[in-house]
Amino acid sequence: MKTLLDEIISKPHIGSIVYEPKDFKPDVDVRWCAGCGGYSILSPVQRIMPELGIPKEKIAFISGIGCSGRFPYYMDVYGFHGIHGRAIAIASGLKIGRPDLSVWVATGDGDNMSIGGNHFIHGCRRNTNINVIMFNNEVYSLTKGQYSPTSHKGQITKSSPLGALDEPFNPAALALGAGATFVARGIDKDRNHLQSLFERAAAHNGFSFIEVYTNCNIFNDGAFDSFTKKDVREDQTVMLEHGKPLVFGKERDKGIIIDGLNPRWYRWWTVNTPWTTCWCMMKKTARSHSYWAI
Amino acid sequence: MKTLLDEIISKPHIGSIVYEPKDFKPDVDVRWCAGCGGYSILSPVQRIMPELGIPKEKIAFISGIGCSGRFPYYMDVYGFHGIHGRAIAIASGLKIGRPDLSVWVATGDGDNMSIGGNHFIHGCRRNTNINVIMFNNEVYSLTKGQYSPTSHKGQITKSSPLGALDEPFNPAALALGAGATFVARGIDKDRNHLQSLFERAAAHNGFSFIEVYTNCNIFNDGAFDSFTKKDVREDQTVMLEHGKPLVFGKERDKGIIIDGLNPRWYRWWTVNTPWTTCWCMMKKTARSHSYWAI
């Protein structure tokens, strides 16, 4: 039987659904600091929206609290600015109650890894079809600069004047350990790569997790310079693509090779540098492919 | 400067600290159901206590809510029966505030993996020196039989009359993904093995996680029979010991070999059977060894 809600949501869309990115920009000022990495996430998201091929009214962005939490205000679709740490829980209820929607979550390293950690791992496990974009600036910015669960050991912040004591989470490892079926990592400086990650996340039928290294130029400026600055970048990052060889370096002369062990389920490698440790992994499960790249 | 608290806790112990297991049994009835797997955890715990070589008053057991939550009442040491899901958080505060104590947590698959999931992963990451024993009976028992995050897909419970829908967590994989430094698994039927795990956990200087497959003969009887019953056991489980070959099977004719990949950080293998999938893994980090066995 068709309910009243079914009637409302099955009303045919009037007009074209061929959009341009600007159709997703509402008429408000973006209130992030000038130079914030957040802008580099907003723009590729707005760019891929037309590609979803669905009416604007069928898209919802849910967020928690943090600088990332403002994201829904900057998207002219349905938006819900929730409470700290609960975006995935709210989004899961929305998606289960409204399977017809394209549901996205914007969250931060504090929002998602600290207070929201439980909903995050259960989201990974439950595999509800939502897309989670995590702004990882390795600091709590909205509360003006305390360390987060992704801050590196020794990081000096307002609440760790002598340096943070604990090992940080590796968000991708945590997601995979929790059973996630789509795990990806990108960086604010590479908008085109981000765009491709968002596209694949949207296409993935299940829970997608995209971690974005996002520079906070106020409270943690340059956190990712050691492997993203032009001069070191090529030597410090591996682009990981399903089925492609793991070649990297300015001269494309470095690589990672695996042999001998039948990689039926997992492969793990590490690239270790004095400045940073980047995990690279690829996972193929019965349910789906997952892509993860630095 | 010595505080009043320092004075109290540094008072010399009067009398011997050579204990027997019975010294750790308080004068109360154990109120678990007859046949509950919990008894098989209690007894090896009581057996290893004398080995710690510390006075009884320096030991504290913290629990959440669930059948496992009653554990502290059954240990004649300091005990705190907390609230659902928060045992690790309480225990962390106790240990940070009182580094001189030996702090243990008794928890369940619901308590630790569902409502307590966030404290669990942060415990793994933070690596505070506490020992966490998780009674995994793959069901919520105290509330009389609903599915838990470790219930298998399709499991029929009171709240999943048509079978549980979601993939379960693999607690050990989650712990490793979260950065745990000591991860082990045992089963109620093998008390001697459990005893050895508890000993090693106590010796580990950091966060130790021991998952125990625990039969709940009321709400999930026989959950582990497919790989623990006498006739199948040898063929379905691999005992994993640091440095020892991975040989298993009744005839000791089966094994797992790794070569080729330099296992500097991780090794993962899987043993897949029609009944159950068991993950075996071994991790060696800079900080410590971790042991995990089925």
Place this chain on the structure above:
Amino acid sequence: MEKEIIYLDEITVRFAGDSGDGMQLAGKQFSDASASSGVDVNTFPDFPSEIRAPEGTLYGVSAFQIKLGSTAVNTHGDEIDLLVAMNASSLKVNLGNLKVGGIIIANLEGFDSRNLKLAKYSSNPLEDGSLKKYQVIALDMEAIIKEELKTSGISPKIVKKTKNFFALGLTYWLFNRPMEATVKWLNAKFKNDADMLEANIRVLNAGWNYALKNEDFKRQYNLQPAKFEKGNYRNISGNHAVALGLVVASKKANIPLFLGTYPITPATDILQYISGYKKYGIRHLQAEDEIAGIASAIGASYGGNLAATTTSGPGLSLKIEAIGLAVMTELPLVIVDVMRAGPSTGLPTKPEQSDLYQAMYGRHGEAPLPVLAAASAADCFNMTVEAARLALKYMTPVILLTDGYIAQGTEPWRIPELNELPDLTPNFATDPDRFAPYVRDPQTLARMWAVPGMQGMEHRIGGLEKQNITGAVSHDPENHQKMVEIRQEKINRIAQDIPNLEIMGSPEANLLIIGWGSTYGAIKSAVDAISREGKKVAYVHLRHINPLPTNLATIVGRYKEILVPEMNLGQLKNILQARYLIPMIGMNKVQGIPFKTSEIKAKIEELLSKEEAQL
């Protein structure tokens, strides 16, 4: 053998035994059979907090009490007329409540030396003359069953498991109840276990026949059917009624139901019932914790579902922050709190009324919402529908309070027709041109509900203060004051949309009783008894606690004395005093057990006699 038939108006029966003795099952079958023969029934299961406490112990006793009546029965009975005691411990813990002259059916085997020791009896009460104030019928059930099943080839192991059906057979004979429904139930339950099926049916009949033939059973009891409003009835627990209320409300509102929740005693049943209704298109999520339970419900509500979350005290405490979000976003949400004894974990299987403060005042910031309370098991259905009505009409979260007593106890409930229910049509936005997130209905002050999927109404809501009408984030001081006041006023106006209180008992009395929640049965029975004795007491029972019914202000002004009985330290009393500035007398039982009618009656009598003395 000639048997006497006794005609009665009401009687209280209690099945008591060890946790493994199947007393809950026997009690449930007996009460269903009684209800279906038309008498009024009120039941209460009473089991230990241990899952399976050690056999034979005092703390391992599990009991099920049923009060039957040919006139309205409001409680499960203060005192027991007939006690089925399967072992010594179950006699010991229940004897205190047995009426002088009451009947004890004792299972001899449960009084062996081991059981007597576990029950801490130094001598056998069945033999030492200590029970001479009662009528004792002692029989060895196991021996009789063995005899009966001897020829059947059924294994002796099964015999042990059927004792409860023997006891049931005895009581069916005592009350001359039809056994068909129970046989049918057994057929369904044991459809894959022919042995158990046969054994249970045979044992049930054996019980009946034993009573019929044995001369210890001299009397049969007859209760005339009670006069019920016409309709289809079903014996129902409060938790079941909440589950059905949610399902029916969603049908009536014509939007899907979403339940986001986490198990907790004594609310878990609601989740379990709902998970069994999956086939009706109901969506539910057994979430990772209470916070995710309510947060997912808020998400589903945002998406246009009738969303609900169910819990008990500790869970309500965890949901507090998210309730504030629902208040701020003005989304409809039904929150059911099945109260248990606190604080903290407290006495988790025992009822209490001590979450009222939290429901009223628990949130940070100014976050008003409607608070309702159900009066009885069947009333849980009505109040759940009422909660859904207010939530949808006023775009607000609503807290409905029930408690472990009515949640697990049962009474007959008339199954209503959909058209008898109030209108629940949601206030969906229709016209994009006139839509803005905080445009309000001038009457109810409710905002319109625009859900994702509605073209041209894309908008953003959230926990930050918003500008009235437009919904833009606003830090404007005057706007904040205005929004705070509007949110309060919206809830206040609900007072105009709820029924006035009806005064029960004697409106012209000097003494007024104000009750709320599950105390209804005990107070009503006491007030009725007092009235029958020709004394005067007035009684109003609150189902709406926030806002309060408008006529309460004049009512409280009319009485010399006001008594407020509650299972807490005086929470409603405090709320009413703050509102009406009239002193009230508290009657506060905080013991994890409901009031007895006799306790309330004694208190009324005490107050009335003081009153007289002052004349």
Place this chain on the structure above:
Amino acid sequence: MEKEIIYLDEITVRFAGDSGDGMQLAGKQFSDASASSGVDVNTFPDFPSEIRAPEGTLYGVSAFQIKLGSTAVNTHGDEIDLLVAMNASSLKVNLGNLKVGGIIIANLEGFDSRNLKLAKYSSNPLEDGSLKKYQVIALDMEAIIKEELKTSGISPKIVKKTKNFFALGLTYWLFNRPMEATVKWLNAKFKNDADMLEANIRVLNAGWNYALKNEDFKRQYNLQPAKFEKGNYRNISGNHAVALGLVVASKKANIPLFLGTYPITPATDILQYISGYKKYGIRHLQAEDEIAGIASAIGASYGGNLAATTTSGPGLSLKIEAIGLAVMTELPLVIVDVMRAGPSTGLPTKPEQSDLYQAMYGRHGEAPLPVLAAASAADCFNMTVEAARLALKYMTPVILLTDGYIAQGTEPWRIPELNELPDLTPNFATDPDRFAPYVRDPQTLARMWAVPGMQGMEHRIGGLEKQNITGAVSHDPENHQKMVEIRQEKINRIAQDIPNLEIMGSPEANLLIIGWGSTYGAIKSAVDAISREGKKVAYVHLRHINPLPTNLATIVGRYKEILVPEMNLGQLKNILQARYLIPMIGMNKVQGIPFKTSEIKAKIEELLSKEEAQL
């Protein structure tokens, strides 16, 4: 040039500019310099909720207000006497509060066409005559600075960053303040950046010299030092005072401090101060969330530490369940809630007093605990020590309410000697033979504190109801009632252990004002002003809200009218009415901004004139 010196009793200065203009810093330096020269100082920082809002916008204005006085200063000032406006937007948003005749120091460069547009000015207010009610001093700071630094070789980029020190130099001249402390501060701050150090010092002096030589600056202002009790003073914010209160209380109690917490505006500073005190052996955990924050504190308290957790509304909501556990286990715990405007996320940077209900009534079950409220920034220290005293003496969690206004505002605080503080010795168990977990002190009803490490006192506690004395898990009905009553009585008895209220203003008035929390400053100033005018109003200010001071019962009975001003919809009023059954008048400002003295004064005058009219 001859300059006039004006002698004043009090004056209010506001530094306003863009978020990047360093106004907070200038304000803080100015107030510290003023405080150290002995005048009384009260400050309030007022910044946007955006981290760095777009330059020049109206919502990007950041301001710092200081009221100086040679008699006691209780608020940061209703109206501004001197406004430093670095750009057009900062003039626009603050002009409404500038006194007629007040001084505006305007930075010309901030009034260029881009800035005027962003401020939504259609013409330049500095030129269009619209400011003629004020004394305007407009100057191009950047040009002057450039001129000044021309010879220094310091890069022009730095110039932009030093404007605030130029403005500071101007104001130092205006009030003839010593600049040494600021120079010292600059030396420490820029010890690794010689250029910035030199530039700032030169610019600071340039400001002073400009004012000295320029004829627009005609007058210097002189305030006599205020009369303070003898002692060492420090200008301190409420958050800083809480942090110091915790540290000092732990010293006095002679047990270590443990803080388990999670960042949240406006409470985060407390965590930040404490994390800077690590060297004093203080343990703290920045936990994964508020629940872990309080749960870890409970664990630490169980282990014998002075445990605390700090938060604001949304965090308090999350801590509710664990607070119930602390009530049940009767463990000492200091919970500080720095209130902000709610509900939900609300206006997170703005103060409100709307968590009082939650503090009083927020928990499930009967879970009473002491509730305290600090009256001012410096009072936060006293009340934190008081919270620790009650927590340790009565073995109970205590909620201390402060708010964003006093938490961030500052005033001079006299640093006390340890021996001036009350006794905080914990009630540690000593004798294993006489120990049981719920043996109580007959006076306070507090149980003894036996912590792991004490031989022979191994015991178990937890959230389940326990038997009195023995601490065994108990489901006994009478025991539960008794324990519920004992927990309540223990809190009630605290009333005997707190100071009686002192009536301020005119005790013999007809009108009584009851205040609590941060409204103290505004109410006190209003009451003083009224008294100076020879009119009569009485005033009591509550620091202890649960339990209430014993003499309040007689006080409220003595007045014809009672006014309760609060930054909420009447939460204290409701609590008092329920208790005393006396009608009270609410004055409710819920705007995320504190009361002004003038608002309170006007309300008092209104009530007094009605009173007269009735004579």
